[in-house]
Amino acid sequence: MDLLSLKQQISEMKPTNRHPLYASHLYWSQKPYNICELLIKSLTNESDIVLDPFMGSGVTVVEAVLLGRKGVGVEINELPIFIVDTILHHLQDPSLVESVLHDFAGLLERLKVNYETWSDECNEVGIIKKVIFDRESPFAEPCITEVHYQCKGKTYTKKPDLFDIQNMMVSKKFTQFKNYTMVANSRIAVQKNQEISTLFTPRALNTIDEILEYMSAIQEEELRNIIKYILMGSLHLMKITDLKSNSQWPLWTPKKDCLEKNAIDVLLKRIHLFHETYRYIREANPSIRKGYSFSDLKDGADFYVVHKGTQHLTQDDLPYQSVDLVITDPPYLGQVLYSEYMQLYYPFVGLQFNLEDEIVVSTAEGRGKDEQMYFDLLHRSFQNVSKKLKDGKLLCMYFHDSHLSVWNKLIRIMNENGLSFLTQIHIAKKVTLKNILSPKKSLQGDSILFFIKNTTVEQASEQTETLDEIVQNVILHIQEELKNKGPLTTPQLMDDGLMEYMIQNGWLESLSIHYKDIVELLEPHIAWNEKLGKWYVET
Numbered sequence: 055m056d057l058l059s060l061k062q063q064i065s066e067m068k069p070t071n072r073h074p075l076y077a078s079h080l081y082w083s084q085k086p087y088n089i090c091e092l093l094i095k096s097l098t099n100e101s102d103i104v105l106d107p108f109m110g111s112g113v114t115v116v117e118a119v120l121l122g123r124k125g126v127g128v129e130i131n132e133l134p135i136f137i138v139d140t141i142l143h144h145l146q147d148p149s150l151v152e153s154v155l156h157d158f159a160g161l162l163e164r165l166k167v168n169y170e171t172w173s174d175e176c177n178e179v180g181i182i183k184k185v186i187f188d189r190e191s192p193f194a195e196p197c198i199t200e201v202h203y204q205c206k207g208k209t210y211t212k213k214p215d216l217f218d219i220q221n222m223m224v225s226k227k228f229t230q231f232k233n234y235t236m237v238a239n240s241r242i243a244v245q246k247n248q249e250i251s252t253l254f255t256p257r258a259l260n261t262i263d264e265i266l267e268y269m270s271a272i273q274e275e276e277l278r279n280i281i282k283y284i285l286m287g288s289l290h291l292m293k294i295t296d297l298k299s300n301s302q303w304p305l306w307t308p309k310k311d312c313l314e315k316n317a318i319d320v321l322l323k324r325i326h327l328f329h330e331t332y333r334y335i336r337e338a339n340p341s342i343r344k345g346y347s348f349s350d351l352k353d354g355a356d357f358y359v360v361h362k363g364t365q366h367l368t369q370d371d372l373p374y375q376s377v378d379l380v381i382t383d384p385p386y387l388g389q390v391l392y393s394e395y396m397q398l399y400y401p402f403v404g405l406q407f408n409l410e411d412e413i414v415v416s417t418a419e420g421r422g423k424d425e426q427m428y429f430d431l432l433h434r435s436f437q438n439v440s441k442k443l444k445d446g447k448l449l450c451m452y453f454h455d456s457h458l459s460v461w462n463k464l465i466r467i468m469n470e471n472g473l474s475f476l477t478q479i480h481i482a483k484k485v486t487l488k489n490i491l492s493p494k495k496s497l498q499g500d501s502i503l504f505f506i507k508n509t510t511v512e513q514a515s516e517q518t519e520t521l522d523e524i525v526q527n528v529i530l531h532i533q534e535e536l537k538n539k540g541p542l543t544t545p546q547l548m549d550d551g552l553m554e555y556m557i558q559n560g561w562l563e564s565l566s567i568h569y570k571d572i573v574e575l576l577e578p579h580i581a582w583n584e585k586l587g588k589w590y591v592e593t
Contacts, residue, residue, distance in 0.1 A: 089481060104380075104381065106126070107128045107438075115138055126359070130393070131392065132361070136279075138359060142335065171203050178206075180204055180210070183202045192307055200213070250401050285402060292321075344356070345357060365435045374442060375443075381449075388423075394409070439471075449504075450502055458575075461557075465557055473508070478554055536590055544573065
């Protein structure tokens with residue numbers, strides 16, 4: 055197992071999720087499929103079992119199946135399971151898929167009437183593409199500022215007339231949609247007693263309700279699920295958002311320059327993406343079988359998803375010493391509140407979410423999800439994962455955090471469960487606004503940590519160095535790295551040798567007690583180039 059060669063291959067790759075399989079739905083923190091593909095190819099053989107104990111978007115499970123391995127996922131929420139089931143499911147008659155997509159597109163064409171506006175330029179009806187408006191709060195009436203529409207192949211902008219206001223704001227009597235009061239949490243911009251309807255314009259809700267009524271009339275569950283999947287993948291763009299439509303807070307809406315998109319345009323694009331997804335899977339593997347237990351994998355099934363928290367895994371769910379590789383992206387404290395985000399989907403597609411078993415830090419009232427509970431549940435989860443993993447096999451974990459105490463707790467959890475840290479590799483990612491505004495402390499990209507399952511838990515050796523000696527050694531190591539490689543960003547330093555150096559020497563715990571993060575450790579000793587956003591050695 056040549057990890058140095060694997061790390062070199064990863065460092066030379068451009069991580070991406072630009073693929074029909076992963077473009078047809080939205081899931082937060084979706085990891086690059088091509089990196090996952092390389093890990094599975096390099097670290098397993100055909101028919102080996104690959105486990106993702108925090109399945110999320112299902113990249114690990116899907117890639118394992120496409121590579122001829124057995125994919126196993128563990129997930130607490132129904133929406134990710136629905137995504138994986140739909141992507142990997144095949145109807146025996148492809149013409150049925152074509153038929154349901156064609157009929158659904160016909161319905162959407164008829165619903166374009168919801169987005170009509172009068173065009174003085176064309177002297178006829180045009181189709182609204184987007185509406186921009188302001189509102190003081192999610193509970194307030196909007197004030198429309200601009201209507202953007204198309205007519206005779208040209209795009210125009212106008213001030214709203216009375217018909218535009220009424221067409222956007224008048225609610226019909228819903229036959230399918232039932233409103234839902236969200237769990238209040240100021241951190242993700244959900245106010246007390248705020249209902250899901252406040253995230254949409256009445257016109258968007260009218261459109262969704264008509265789609266739900268159409269969907270309910272489809273008798274075959276397999277065909278109904280196609281419409282459900284397309285709607286599910288569209289909701290984040292059908293809701294009120296900002297002008298760039300790029301917010302990672304799915305329950306947030308702005309006060310100024312709110313944007314309503316044409317929901318029909320969004321859905322028609324998703325129909326095309328689903329068609330591409332279905333065609334790709336059918337060509338890649340036309341005979342994928344879903345399993346409902348571990349024994350089904352032995353009988354020829356290709357994948358199996360356990361619907362529960364990893365902390366609750368049993369021997370019946372997944373036997374001890376049965377897994378050949380683990381690839382996972384565990385929840386990072388309170389960075390992404392997955393279960394609370396699922397509230398966006400529940401009232402429309404009926405997929406349940408699990409607040410109780412989520413391993414997360416949340417300030418939402420009544421959840422009781424503090425940092426101590428987070429680490430306790432994480433420990434129980436990796437205790438179970440370690441039992442399922444075969445001796446001498448690897449666990450690959452996406453992990454990134456600037457706080458040394460978080461690193462120390464994670465490494466301790468893994469060590470106590472027989473998972474020894476081997477190495478890590480930096481995965482580059484596009485620059486974000488946070489990287490630009492705070493380049494020294496922000497962690498651009500991801501890091502993959504490699505652990506190996508030991509037959510016995512190693513006892514940490516007693517530390518002999520003083521704190522000053524440890525700091526001196528670390529600074530000398532960094533200076534040598536900067537001399538050899540040139541200026542480096544904070545994540546480059548952390549991921550390409552520094553954390554590994556500190557962990558393998560047993561210094562992480564001492565440093566985490568005295569320093570909050572890497573930056574606090576480096577600043578007194580290493581020069582920072584503000585223009586480059588990198589650390590460097592002064593000559």
